[in-house]
Structure formats: C-alpha cells, structure tokens
Amino acid sequence: MSEAPDLAALLRSWRGRLQPTDVGLPFGPGTRRTAGLRREEVAWLAGVSPDYLQRLEQGRAHPSLVIVRALARTLRLSDAEYELACRLAGHAAESGTTVPQHIGPSVRRLLDRLAGTPIAVFDAAWTLIEHNELWAALTGDDWRGHDRRSANIVWRTFRDDEGRVRHPRIEEHRASLVADLRTVATRYPADREVGDLIGALRKSSPDFARLWADSTVAHHRSERKTVDHPDVGEIEVDCDVLTAHGADVRIVVYTAAPGSEAAEKLRLLSVVGTETMTPPTG
Known part of the structure; x- marks a missing residue:
C-alpha cells in the first residue's frame, strides 16, 4: 500500500479543517452537521463548479495551476502545503522561478x-x-x-x-x-x-x-x-x-x-x- 500523499485526500482533509467563520461565511457551529466546509461552499469561494470539485476530491480530475492557486487561497493553505499541492498536481512550485501568487x-x-x-x-x-x-x-x-x-x-x-x-x-x-x-x-x-x-x-x-x-x-x-x-x-x-x-x-x-x-x-x-x-x- 502506497504511503505517498494523495491530492484528492488532502483536498478533503483541508476542507474539513475549516469552519465557515474562518472564510467569512455567515454560519455558526450549531447550524450545520457537516464537519468543516461544504463542498459547495469551497467551490463557490474558489470559482469552480461543485461537480468539478467533487471530481478533484475523488481523484478524477487534474487541476490547472490557476485552479490550485484558487483552492489554496480558499483553503488557507500554508506555503509548504501550497507547494505540496502544486507538486501533486504536476506543476512546479513557483518559488524562485516565476512571480509568486500564493497568499499565506x-x-x-x-x-x-x-x-x-x-x-x-x-x-x-x-x-x-x-x-x-x-x-x-x-x-x-x-x-x-x-x-x-x-x-x-x-x-x-x-x-x-x-x-x-x-x-x-x-x-x-x-x-x-x-x-x-x-x-x-x-x-x-x-x-x-x-x-x-x-x-x-x-x-x-x-x-x-x-x-x-x-x-x-x-x-x-x-x-x-x-x-x-x-x-x-x-x-x-x-x-x-x-x-x-x-x-x-x-x-x-x-x-x-x-x-x-x-x-x-x-x-x-x-x-x-x-x-x-x-x-x-x-
């Protein structure tokens, strides 16, 4: 069994650790049963469709660098997490080569x-x-x-x-x-x-x-x-x-x-x- 990190699993994990108040959504902890953010909420904040995000979280889609950036902003990824997401998506991390567009x-x-x-x-x-x-x-x-x-x-x-x-x-x-x-x-x-x-x-x-x-x-x-x-x-x-x-x-x-x-x-x-x-x- 491979122990290598999987982008689909990481996306689900990163979504689950955030609360609506973390991203400015008007929902308190007592108003929902979902742990973390809903898939529809992340999709809306990142500017992608819920169906596309579902395919990403199931490993059935390959995100472009633009999509990785949008998800990194939405999911509040650290610099290290963003670079990991880039590598797993098959994109070179931006540091040192191109103008960085990641927000910590x-x-x-x-x-x-x-x-x-x-x-x-x-x-x-x-x-x-x-x-x-x-x-x-x-x-x-x-x-x-x-x-x-x-x-x-x-x-x-x-x-x-x-x-x-x-x-x-x-x-x-x-x-x-x-x-x-x-x-x-x-x-x-x-x-x-x-x-x-x-x-x-x-x-x-x-x-x-x-x-x-x-x-x-x-x-x-x-x-x-x-x-x-x-x-x-x-x-x-x-x-x-x-x-x-x-x-x-x-x-x-x-x-x-x-x-x-x-x-x-x-x-x-x-x-x-x-x-x-x-x-x-x-």
Whole structure:
C-alpha cells in the first residue's frame, strides 16, 4: 500500500479543517452537521463548479495551476502545503522561478479582519490576486473571472484604463510602476508572462517604452488619492502600500480620517457593497 500523499485526500482533509467563520461565511457551529466546509461552499469561494470539485476530491480530475492557486487561497493553505499541492498536481512550485501568487494564512487573516477597510493584495508585478468586498465596492475592480494580464495594474495604466482611481502625481506613479516591473523581471527571469507583458507594453505604449529605455528609478510612497465612485461621488483616501515578511506581495490599503466625509462614504459602501444605489424608475 502506497504511503505517498494523495491530492484528492488532502483536498478533503483541508476542507474539513475549516469552519465557515474562518472564510467569512455567515454560519455558526450549531447550524450545520457537516464537519468543516461544504463542498459547495469551497467551490463557490474558489470559482469552480461543485461537480468539478467533487471530481478533484475523488481523484478524477487534474487541476490547472490557476485552479490550485484558487483552492489554496480558499483553503488557507500554508506555503509548504501550497507547494505540496502544486507538486501533486504536476506543476512546479513557483518559488524562485516565476512571480509568486500564493497568499499565506497571515495575509488572508488580514483581509478577513479588515472588512471595514478597502484592502487588496497584488503580486510583485502588480497583478491583483485577492481583495475584500469593500475594495471591489470602492474601486470596481474584481480579480474573479479576469485573466492575469487584464488584472495587472501596469498593463491597465499604460492602456489608459486606470478605473476610478485618480493619482495626484500620475507621471511619478507611472515611473514607479515601470521601475517595479524592471526589478521583477530581474528577480524572476524565467517568468514568461512577465516577459510577454513587458514586450507587449513596449510595442503598444510609447510612454512605457520611453520610461523603460530611460531606466527610471522611482519609489512608492504614501499619498492621498481620489476615487470617482458612480454612486457616492468623489472619495479622498490615503493610500499605503505594505509588504508581508517572507512573501513577495504588495498589500494596498485605502483609509480615511475618522469622522470625515470620506469615512462616512466608505461606511455606506461597506453596507451596500457592490449593489447599485440608483433608485428604480417608474
């Protein structure tokens, strides 16, 4: 009998150790008989069908790396568990070769506990990989259902698609993004997606090509930004970019001074979420 770990069994075990409150689901321990999360709950959180997750847990399906990442985020896997899941699924672990997109449990807890603050996690190349609901309500950005490039801030910025956020020093902002991408390309030379992104931007954006050729060096700093929300109007927020020790990710946090008009608008958005506040006609 083989003693080698089995991905299907591990997925069932990892699902069983989580409680609904661990992932923000509104169910208490006395409202269900299932130990851990239900299969339907994990499927919904990971963006896959319950039937597909069942086949994975029965060893009848082979998950792509994208699916492994989504399940790792949902199941709150540690770095070691994520690397094990990658190996068992037949994928090389990302560390040291490509830009990591795994979020560890500590960063996940940060997202869960700061539900009243717009917060998002980007990888080192500025691709959005996770956010809380208030971030989506404020910015309109949602990583779910987007490919890696269209969820990338550098790509969108130099394609004139910056969404609702206005930057006070746009040229400095663009220069810092290019400098970040240059550093990432040096750190992860084997990441083909990063190389393809740089090549596509150099061809399609004269501004990016100019900044790339100039070898511009710039740094991010805390600053105030304006978000043009379609329902509540302008919201001035302070933007801070944080890092997590041992994880090559960027955590972007928007805050407003207590008692300010912006704080009240954020409170309103935290209540209504992504629903439209336009009154019905007729």
